Amino acid sequence: MPTSAREPAEQRPSDQQRPSPRLSPPAWLTAGLRPQPTPVPWPAVGRASIALAAPLAAGFAAGQPTYGALVSMGALSGVIGDTADAYRMRVFNIAVPQLFGALGVTLGTLVYGHGWLAVAALTLVALVSGMISSIGAVASVSGLLLLLNAVVGAGLPMPDPWWRPPLLLVLGGVVVLALTLLGWPLRGSAPERTSVARTYRAVAELFEAAGTDTYDERRQAVTDSLNQSYDLVLARRARHHGRAPTLVRLLAQLNVLIPLLEAAPAAHLAARRFHRPLPPEIPAAVRELADTVEHGRTGAPALRLPEARRPSEKAVDVALRHAARVVHQAEPKPYNVDDRLGRPAALRVRIRRTARNVLVSGASWRYGLRLALCIGLAQSLVSLIAVPRSYWVALTVTFVMKPDFGSVFSRAVLRALGTAAGLVVAAPLLASVPRGWWDVPVMMVLAALIPAFSAKGYAFQTAAITPVILLLSDLLNHEGSHLVLPRLYDSLIGCGIALLAGYLLWPESWHTRVADRLADAVEDTASYVTLAFARAYGSDEQENPAARQRARRKLYRDMSSVRSEFQRALTEPPPAGDLAAAWWPLAIAVERIVDATTAARIRVAHGAAPPEPAEVTAVERQLRELADGLRSSSVLVEVRADLGGDEEGVLAPLRQEVRAARAIATPDRER
DSSP states (O other): OOOOTTSOGGGSOOTTTSOOOOOOOOHHHHHHHSOOOOOOOHHHHHHHHHHHHHHHHHHHHTTOHHHHHHHHHHHHHHHHHOOOSSHHHHHHHHHHHHHHHHHHHHHHHHTTTOTHHHHHHHHHHHHHHHHHHTSOHHHHHHHHHHHHHHHHHHHSOOOSSTTHHHHHHHHHHHHHHHHHGGGHHHHTTHHHHHHHHHHHHHHHHHHHTTTSTTHHHHHHHHHHHHHHHHHHHHHHHTTOTTTOHHHHHHHHHHHTHHHHHHHHHHHHHHHHHHTOOOOTHHHHHHHHHHHHHHHTOOSOOOOOOOOOOSHHHHHHHHHHHHHHHHHHOSOOOGGGOOOTTOOOOOHHHHHHHHHHHHHHOHHHHHHHHHHHHHHHHHHHHHHHSOOTTTHHHHHHHHHHTOGGGSOHHHHHHHHHHHHHHHHHHHHHHHHHSOSSTTHHHHHHHHHHHHHHHHTTOHHHHHHHHHHHHHHHHHHHHOOOGGGHHHHHHHHHHHHHHHHIIIIITOHHHHSOOHHHHHHHHHHHHHHHHHHHTTGGGTOGGGGOHHHHHHHHHHHHHHHHHHHHHHHHHHTSOTTHHHHHHHHHHHHHHHHHHHHHHHHHHHHHHTTOOOOOHHHHHHHHHHHHHHHHHHHTOSSOOOOOOOOOOOTTSTTHHHHHHHHHHHHHTSOOTTO
16 A cells, blocks of 8 residues: 555655665566476477478488478478367468468569569568468468568579479478378377367366356366367368268267356356355266267266256256267267357358458558568668678568567567577587588477477577578578677667567557457447347247357357457557556456356246346446447546346346446546
């Protein structure tokens, strides 16, 4: 508490008695310097080591070390892009970006040594790269490789003829792809099964947390896990509808989790109200189902559940027994399995829709123009000023401006720190290890560090990749270790360009817009409140209950995206980071409103008296007013919280959550 102005002087500590403040870096910066507590992906470590070292060995054996270096460069791109779990998605994630990378190096090679023509060409490539990067994860990596390889092709001498470099780079991606797919015949659908089983275990932890303060954290973990499982299964099933019983069964096992998740908020509120957690038999039964899913077992389920008495307990009991029947079912009928998120449209439809969205999207054009401006400045600078190894400037800009790595400001700082750490490793290696066969064992060790460090954070990934790129590029231009220090200068110049032209000149970069995202979520929540109780009034929703479930899943998926947006905004320096931190409690409150709505609907479905239509309308109106208030201001605004109703009815907990949300959105006038 602050010292009151009326406190006598003798009671206040003197300046000498006050502890001096500690000088420490800000939290938004140190967050990126703390390694993430993730396990080492040993299979990926082994693949990276072989994929980058084997081409070098083959190149030396054939007397063509340049060719080996180019194949290793392509393998490096494949290693960085191999981030999916399911095999089919890994094929997509590796193969598609490699094609864009081949196109990029072809364009770069054609303009190599052509001065301002190269500047114009790379600026145009940057515009296209930035625009397609906004589509999704695979498109982001594809856009990154398109620009990176174009920069490398325009900055390094490549072997003739023009078609040979892209062919060698693609060959490197094929090497990674071949190593990745070695386990496919043995494991098949194992990644999808493992993901679905992991979601079941997350639900078990959610039920264990019912009534405790960790419930919200567990619910967020379930949402993320369910999103990932749906993405994996639906991505594979899009081309195998009705012809892959294993995928149909996995999708059915995912779908029966929806009633369990709908029952969880009711169980949580009941556990808080009666100070009694759920019986341990319930999470134990969910874990047994997880084991059944993971091992593909079938047969008659043997559940040992306590007697259900309250509406919330009945909801959990009914949902769990239904889930057990479906999980143990051998082969559900393909066309009786509903895609809760909707089956993906035909490929040509998705391509046409995506192209239209990219061309008309303001965000896509803004990011493309930002990236083009930065690359244009970088290339113009190195064209006017003699900069050793000038392509590193544009290379640094490309990495820093990548859209899904987080804050541009933080990335620029972390890139500089990571590069400095990488140079500490690279300098003695380039100086002491002679070019030749010794590069092969060195590359085996350095390549193994890339997947191990990438999971720890952006700065760690940069530190691991820097010596690898330096070693490969030195095999192409033979300039030796005396350019290690200029490499740091180039990176600092690139970071400076990204900060100036890609951050400070664009207010949307340092003015967070999380309020708009939250307002959309609040408005969708208001619609969900009305939809959730439509069955109680005999509306058309009674004939289509899947619509309500899809609405809830979409809302939770959107809230997951909002959380990701918050995490990115929290890494921004003030004021954007401080504003995001101020809005964060309201995001949590909105998720609790969704939970309270679902809990009330479950209680009505299992015997509780439905709310009056006027109560539902009042809650919806309050939420829409809150959404309007969020859109009208970039700071917390004062709102009313005069929400009344039956305090013994099923909507009482929901009204409490709405009051809490509106109280959070009201600034404290005494501060």
